[in-house]
Amino acid sequence: MSASLEGQVIAAYGRQFTVELPDGRQIACVTRGKKSGAACGDRARIAITSPDQGVIEAIQPRQSLLYRSDAFREKIIAANVTQVIIVLAAVPSFYEDLVNRCLVAAEAARIKALIVLNKADLVAETARAMETLLPYRDLGYPLLTLCAHRDIASLRPRLAGETSVLVGQSGMGKSSIINALFPAIHLETREISKTLDSGKHTTTFARLYHLDPDSHIIDSPGLQEFGLHHLKPDEIDHAFIEFRPYLGQCKFNDCHHRSEPGCAVLAAVEAGRIQRRRLAAFHKLVRA
Ligand SMILES: Nc1nc2c(ncn2[C@@H]2O[C@H](COP(=O)(O)OP(=O)(O)OP(=O)(O)O)[C@@H](O)[C@H]2O)c(=O)[nH]1
Ligand SMILES: [Mg+2]
Ligand SMILES: [Zn+2]
Numbered sequence: 360m361s362a363s364l365e366g367q368v369i370a371a372y373g374r375q376f377t378v379e380l381p382d383g384r385q386i387a388c389v390t391r392g393k394k395s396g397a398a399c400g401d402r403a404r405i406a407i408t409s410p411d412q413g414v415i416e417a418i419q420p421r422q423s424l425l426y427r428s429d430a431f432r433e434k435i436i437a438a439n440v441t442q443v444i445i446v447l448a449a450v451p452s453f454y455e456d457l458v459n460r461c462l463v464a465a466e467a468a469r470i471k472a473l474i475v476l477n478k479a480d481l482v483a484e485t486a487r488a489m490e491t492l493l494p495y496r497d498l499g500y501p502l503l504t505l506c507a508h509r510d511i512a513s514l515r516p517r518l519a520g521e522t523s524v525l526v527g528q529s530g531m532g533k534s535s536i537i538n539a540l541f542p543a544i545h546l547e548t549r550e551i552s553k554t555l556d557s558g559k560h561t562t563t564f565a566r567l568y569h570l571d572p573d574s575h576i577i578d579s580p581g582l583q584e585f586g587l588h589h590l591k592p593d594e595i596d597h598a599f600i601e602f603r604p605y606l607g608q609c610k611f612n613d614c615h616h617r618s619e620p621g622c623a624v625l626a627a628v629e630a631g632r633i634q635r636r637r638l639a640a641f642h643k644l645v646r647a
Contacts, residue, residue: 398437447474592645
Protein backbone atom coordinates (compact mmCIF):
# COMPACT_ATOMS: atom_id res chain seq x y z
CA MET A 360 0.00 0.00 0.00
CA SER A 361 1.38 3.38 -0.97
CA ALA A 362 0.43 6.65 0.65
CA SER A 363 -2.07 8.82 -1.21
CA LEU A 364 -1.21 12.51 -1.17
CA GLU A 365 -2.51 15.68 -2.69
CA GLY A 366 -0.36 18.15 -4.57
CA GLN A 367 -0.21 20.58 -7.45
CA VAL A 368 0.93 19.81 -10.97
CA ILE A 369 3.71 22.34 -11.56
CA ALA A 370 5.04 20.99 -14.83
CA ALA A 371 3.48 19.06 -17.69
CA TYR A 372 5.74 17.43 -20.27
CA GLY A 373 3.41 15.50 -22.51
CA ARG A 374 2.52 12.46 -20.44
CA GLN A 375 4.98 13.20 -17.63
CA PHE A 376 4.20 15.57 -14.81
CA THR A 377 5.90 17.09 -11.79
CA VAL A 378 3.64 17.24 -8.76
CA GLU A 379 4.62 19.45 -5.85
CA LEU A 380 3.52 18.35 -2.41
CA PRO A 381 2.62 20.78 0.41
CA ASP A 382 6.02 20.11 2.03
CA GLY A 383 7.75 21.23 -1.16
CA ARG A 384 8.79 17.79 -2.37
CA GLN A 385 8.62 17.39 -6.14
CA ILE A 386 7.43 14.05 -7.40
CA ALA A 387 7.81 12.84 -11.00
CA CYS A 388 4.46 11.40 -11.97
CA VAL A 389 2.75 9.61 -14.79
CA THR A 390 -0.95 9.13 -15.25
CA ARG A 391 -2.70 5.81 -15.05
CA GLY A 392 -4.08 4.30 -18.22
CA LYS A 393 -4.16 5.92 -21.61
CA LYS A 394 -5.54 9.32 -20.71
CA SER A 395 -2.93 12.02 -20.35
CA GLY A 396 -5.52 14.23 -18.63
CA ALA A 397 -3.56 16.38 -16.20
CA ALA A 398 -2.43 19.95 -16.83
CA CYS A 399 -0.10 22.43 -15.25
CA GLY A 400 -2.00 24.01 -12.36
CA ASP A 401 -4.12 20.96 -11.61
CA ARG A 402 -4.61 19.72 -8.05
CA ALA A 403 -3.98 16.02 -8.11
CA ARG A 404 -4.18 13.05 -5.80
CA ILE A 405 -1.12 10.90 -6.26
CA ALA A 406 0.14 7.55 -5.03
CA ILE A 407 3.82 7.51 -4.18
CA THR A 408 5.62 4.58 -5.78
CA SER A 409 9.21 5.47 -4.81
CA PRO A 410 10.70 8.40 -2.84
CA ASP A 411 10.51 10.78 -5.80
CA GLN A 412 8.09 9.04 -8.14
CA GLY A 413 4.38 8.57 -8.22
CA VAL A 414 1.21 8.00 -10.18
CA ILE A 415 -1.58 10.53 -10.59
CA GLU A 416 -4.75 8.84 -9.36
CA ALA A 417 -7.26 11.64 -9.66
CA ILE A 418 -7.55 15.24 -10.73
CA GLN A 419 -9.59 17.46 -8.44
CA PRO A 420 -12.43 19.46 -10.00
CA ARG A 421 -11.03 22.49 -11.82
CA GLN A 422 -11.90 26.13 -11.20
CA SER A 423 -11.03 26.85 -14.82
CA LEU A 424 -9.50 25.20 -17.85
CA LEU A 425 -7.78 27.00 -20.70
CA TYR A 426 -7.40 24.95 -23.82
CA ARG A 427 -7.26 24.99 -27.56
CA SER A 428 -8.26 22.34 -30.04
CA ASP A 429 -7.91 21.31 -33.63
CA ALA A 430 -10.23 19.00 -35.52
CA PHE A 431 -8.71 15.95 -33.80
CA ARG A 432 -7.87 16.75 -30.25
CA GLU A 433 -7.89 19.15 -27.36
CA LYS A 434 -4.68 20.65 -26.08
CA ILE A 435 -4.83 21.79 -22.50
CA ILE A 436 -2.75 24.88 -21.76
CA ALA A 437 -3.33 25.26 -18.02
CA ALA A 438 -5.84 24.51 -15.29
CA ASN A 439 -7.13 26.61 -12.39
CA VAL A 440 -5.75 29.87 -13.72
CA THR A 441 -7.52 33.12 -12.91
CA GLN A 442 -5.77 35.25 -15.52
CA VAL A 443 -4.52 34.79 -19.07
CA ILE A 444 -1.66 37.11 -19.96
CA ILE A 445 -1.35 37.46 -23.72
CA VAL A 446 2.29 38.34 -24.32
CA LEU A 447 2.99 40.27 -27.50
CA ALA A 448 5.91 42.16 -28.95
CA ALA A 449 6.44 44.29 -32.02
CA VAL A 450 9.42 42.11 -33.01
CA PRO A 451 8.89 39.42 -34.19
CA SER A 452 5.56 40.66 -35.44
CA PHE A 453 2.45 39.20 -33.88
CA TYR A 454 -0.74 37.97 -35.49
CA GLU A 455 -3.78 39.94 -34.47
CA ASP A 456 -5.83 36.87 -35.29
CA LEU A 457 -4.07 35.04 -32.47
CA VAL A 458 -4.88 37.87 -30.05
CA ASN A 459 -8.56 37.52 -30.87
CA ARG A 460 -8.38 33.76 -30.49
CA CYS A 461 -6.69 33.98 -27.11
CA LEU A 462 -9.30 36.48 -25.95
CA VAL A 463 -12.13 34.25 -27.16
CA ALA A 464 -10.63 31.20 -25.42
CA ALA A 465 -10.22 33.18 -22.20
CA GLU A 466 -13.78 34.54 -22.31
CA ALA A 467 -15.23 31.12 -23.10
CA ALA A 468 -13.36 29.69 -20.11
CA ARG A 469 -14.46 32.67 -17.96
CA ILE A 470 -10.89 33.70 -17.22
CA LYS A 471 -9.91 37.35 -17.25
CA ALA A 472 -7.40 38.51 -19.82
CA LEU A 473 -4.52 40.97 -19.73
CA ILE A 474 -2.62 42.06 -22.84
CA VAL A 475 1.07 42.77 -22.40
CA LEU A 476 3.14 44.41 -25.10
CA ASN A 477 6.71 43.45 -24.27
CA LYS A 478 10.01 44.80 -25.67
CA ALA A 479 9.00 48.42 -25.10
CA ASP A 480 12.69 49.31 -25.50
CA LEU A 481 12.06 48.94 -29.25
CA VAL A 482 10.42 52.33 -29.18
CA ALA A 483 9.32 53.02 -32.75
CA GLU A 484 8.13 49.46 -33.40
CA THR A 485 6.27 49.41 -30.10
CA ALA A 486 4.45 52.65 -30.92
CA ARG A 487 3.22 51.12 -34.15
CA ALA A 488 2.11 47.90 -32.45
CA MET A 489 0.33 49.96 -29.83
CA GLU A 490 -1.89 51.46 -32.51
CA THR A 491 -3.09 47.98 -33.41
CA LEU A 492 -3.75 47.18 -29.76
CA LEU A 493 -5.50 50.32 -28.53
CA PRO A 494 -8.88 49.14 -29.86
CA TYR A 495 -8.59 46.17 -27.47
CA ARG A 496 -8.10 48.49 -24.55
CA ASP A 497 -11.23 50.32 -25.71
CA LEU A 498 -13.07 47.00 -25.38
CA GLY A 499 -12.08 46.91 -21.73
CA TYR A 500 -9.02 44.66 -21.79
CA PRO A 501 -6.17 46.02 -19.71
CA LEU A 502 -3.15 46.72 -21.87
CA LEU A 503 0.33 47.10 -20.46
CA THR A 504 3.64 47.89 -22.11
CA LEU A 505 6.63 46.23 -20.59
CA CYS A 506 10.33 45.71 -21.05
CA ALA A 507 11.25 42.37 -19.54
CA HIS A 508 14.92 43.19 -20.01
CA ARG A 509 14.79 46.37 -17.96
CA ASP A 510 11.92 46.55 -15.56
CA ILE A 511 8.85 44.51 -14.89
CA ALA A 512 7.63 46.48 -11.87
CA SER A 513 4.44 47.53 -13.68
CA LEU A 514 3.44 43.88 -14.07
CA ARG A 515 3.78 42.90 -10.41
CA PRO A 516 0.55 44.44 -9.08
CA ARG A 517 -1.34 42.62 -11.85
CA LEU A 518 -0.02 39.29 -10.61
CA ALA A 519 -0.94 39.67 -6.96
CA GLY A 520 -3.45 37.09 -5.80
CA GLU A 521 -3.75 35.56 -9.27
CA THR A 522 -2.73 32.36 -10.93
CA SER A 523 -1.64 33.70 -14.30
CA VAL A 524 -0.61 31.90 -17.46
CA LEU A 525 1.63 33.55 -20.05
CA VAL A 526 0.52 32.69 -23.56
CA GLY A 527 1.59 33.89 -26.98
CA GLN A 528 3.68 33.26 -30.04
CA SER A 529 7.24 32.10 -29.74
CA GLY A 530 9.82 34.85 -29.26
CA MET A 531 7.55 37.37 -27.55
CA GLY A 532 9.43 37.11 -24.25
CA LYS A 533 7.30 34.92 -21.98
CA SER A 534 10.27 33.12 -20.44
CA SER A 535 12.14 36.42 -20.24
CA ILE A 536 9.31 37.72 -18.05
CA ILE A 537 9.72 34.69 -15.75
CA ASN A 538 13.48 35.30 -15.61
CA ALA A 539 12.89 38.93 -14.68
CA LEU A 540 10.41 37.98 -11.95
CA PHE A 541 12.69 35.28 -10.52
CA PRO A 542 16.32 36.36 -10.67
CA ALA A 543 17.41 32.95 -9.36
CA ILE A 544 15.84 31.14 -12.30
CA HIS A 545 17.68 31.14 -15.58
CA LEU A 546 15.25 29.81 -18.12
CA GLU A 547 16.50 29.36 -21.58
CA THR A 548 15.46 32.16 -23.90
CA ARG A 549 16.55 32.36 -27.49
CA GLU A 550 17.32 34.93 -30.13
CA ILE A 551 14.51 35.27 -32.60
CA SER A 552 15.01 34.52 -36.28
CA LYS A 553 15.14 37.81 -38.16
CA THR A 554 14.85 36.12 -41.54
CA LEU A 555 11.73 34.21 -40.56
CA ASP A 556 10.35 37.01 -38.31
CA SER A 557 9.56 34.41 -35.66
CA GLY A 558 10.71 32.85 -32.42
CA LYS A 559 12.44 29.50 -32.18
CA HIS A 560 10.10 27.58 -29.90
CA THR A 561 12.48 27.54 -27.00
CA THR A 562 10.09 26.60 -24.19
CA THR A 563 8.76 23.09 -24.70
CA PHE A 564 6.57 22.54 -21.66
CA ALA A 565 4.37 24.46 -19.24
CA ARG A 566 5.74 25.20 -15.79
CA LEU A 567 4.27 26.93 -12.75
CA TYR A 568 6.25 29.22 -10.44
CA HIS A 569 5.23 30.61 -7.06
CA LEU A 570 5.51 34.35 -6.54
CA ASP A 571 4.09 34.09 -3.03
CA PRO A 572 1.61 31.73 -1.35
CA ASP A 573 -1.31 33.36 -3.21
CA SER A 574 0.25 34.31 -6.53
CA HIS A 575 1.50 31.93 -9.18
CA ILE A 576 2.56 32.24 -12.80
CA ILE A 577 2.82 29.65 -15.55
CA ASP A 578 5.19 29.85 -18.52
CA SER A 579 3.97 27.99 -21.58
CA PRO A 580 5.39 27.01 -24.98
CA GLY A 581 4.95 29.46 -27.85
CA LEU A 582 1.80 29.04 -29.89
CA GLN A 583 1.70 28.93 -33.64
CA GLU A 584 -2.02 28.62 -33.80
CA PHE A 585 -4.90 28.66 -31.41
CA GLY A 586 -7.62 26.36 -32.69
CA LEU A 587 -11.07 26.79 -31.23
CA HIS A 588 -12.84 23.74 -32.62
CA HIS A 589 -14.35 23.07 -29.22
CA LEU A 590 -16.46 26.23 -29.34
CA LYS A 591 -19.86 26.45 -31.01
CA PRO A 592 -20.76 29.61 -32.98
CA ASP A 593 -23.04 30.86 -30.20
CA GLU A 594 -20.22 30.44 -27.69
CA ILE A 595 -17.90 32.37 -30.00
CA ASP A 596 -20.24 35.33 -30.40
CA HIS A 597 -20.67 35.59 -26.62
CA ALA A 598 -16.88 35.56 -26.29
CA PHE A 599 -16.76 38.79 -28.31
CA ILE A 600 -17.61 40.83 -25.24
CA GLU A 601 -18.83 43.92 -27.07
CA PHE A 602 -21.38 41.80 -29.01
CA ARG A 603 -23.15 40.71 -25.82
CA PRO A 604 -25.60 43.61 -25.44
CA TYR A 605 -26.89 42.89 -28.95
CA LEU A 606 -27.10 39.11 -28.88
CA GLY A 607 -30.62 37.80 -28.71
CA GLN A 608 -31.87 41.01 -30.31
CA CYS A 609 -31.45 40.01 -33.95
CA LYS A 610 -34.64 39.36 -35.92
CA PHE A 611 -33.68 35.74 -36.54
CA ASN A 612 -32.71 33.46 -33.68
CA ASP A 613 -30.03 31.74 -35.73
CA CYS A 614 -28.63 35.00 -37.11
CA HIS A 615 -25.04 34.73 -38.35
CA HIS A 616 -24.58 38.50 -38.26
CA ARG A 617 -23.58 38.58 -41.93
CA SER A 618 -26.27 40.27 -43.99
CA GLU A 619 -29.51 39.20 -42.35
CA PRO A 620 -32.22 41.85 -42.11
CA GLY A 621 -32.84 43.09 -38.59
CA CYS A 622 -29.41 42.05 -37.32
CA ALA A 623 -28.67 43.93 -34.11
CA VAL A 624 -24.93 43.23 -34.35
CA LEU A 625 -24.68 44.70 -37.87
CA ALA A 626 -26.70 47.69 -36.72
CA ALA A 627 -24.20 48.20 -33.88
CA VAL A 628 -21.36 48.03 -36.41
CA GLU A 629 -23.10 50.66 -38.55
CA ALA A 630 -23.57 52.84 -35.48
CA GLY A 631 -19.86 52.57 -34.67
CA ARG A 632 -20.40 50.59 -31.48
CA ILE A 633 -18.69 47.45 -32.73
CA GLN A 634 -15.42 47.63 -34.68
CA ARG A 635 -15.53 46.24 -38.21
CA ARG A 636 -12.25 44.46 -37.58
CA ARG A 637 -13.76 42.53 -34.71
CA LEU A 638 -16.81 41.57 -36.77
CA ALA A 639 -14.42 40.33 -39.48
CA ALA A 640 -12.43 38.39 -36.85
CA PHE A 641 -15.67 36.82 -35.63
CA HIS A 642 -16.68 35.75 -39.14
CA LYS A 643 -13.25 34.28 -39.72
CA LEU A 644 -13.49 32.28 -36.51
CA VAL A 645 -16.91 30.79 -37.08
CA ARG A 646 -15.94 29.81 -40.61
CA ALA A 647 -12.69 28.13 -39.55
N1 LIG B 1 14.62 43.99 -26.92
C1 LIG B 1 14.04 43.16 -26.09
N2 LIG B 1 14.13 41.83 -26.29
C2 LIG B 1 13.52 41.01 -25.42
C3 LIG B 1 12.76 41.48 -24.31
N3 LIG B 1 12.25 40.42 -23.65
C4 LIG B 1 12.68 39.33 -24.31
N4 LIG B 1 13.46 39.66 -25.37
C5 LIG B 1 14.16 38.76 -26.31
O1 LIG B 1 13.23 38.06 -27.10
C6 LIG B 1 13.75 36.76 -27.44
C7 LIG B 1 12.74 35.70 -27.11
O2 LIG B 1 12.52 35.67 -25.72
P1 LIG B 1 11.92 34.41 -24.95
O3 LIG B 1 11.71 34.84 -23.54
O4 LIG B 1 12.73 33.20 -25.23
O5 LIG B 1 10.50 34.28 -25.70
P2 LIG B 1 9.33 33.20 -25.41
O6 LIG B 1 8.06 33.95 -25.61
O7 LIG B 1 9.54 32.54 -24.11
O8 LIG B 1 9.52 32.17 -26.64
P3 LIG B 1 9.12 30.58 -26.69
O9 LIG B 1 9.65 29.91 -25.46
O10 LIG B 1 9.75 30.10 -27.94
O11 LIG B 1 7.62 30.58 -26.77
C8 LIG B 1 15.06 36.62 -26.65
O12 LIG B 1 16.14 36.88 -27.52
C9 LIG B 1 14.93 37.67 -25.58
O13 LIG B 1 16.18 38.14 -25.14
C10 LIG B 1 12.68 42.91 -24.12
O14 LIG B 1 12.06 43.42 -23.19
N5 LIG B 1 13.32 43.68 -25.05
MG1 LIG C 1 9.80 30.56 -23.59
ZN1 LIG D 1 -27.36 39.19 -36.06
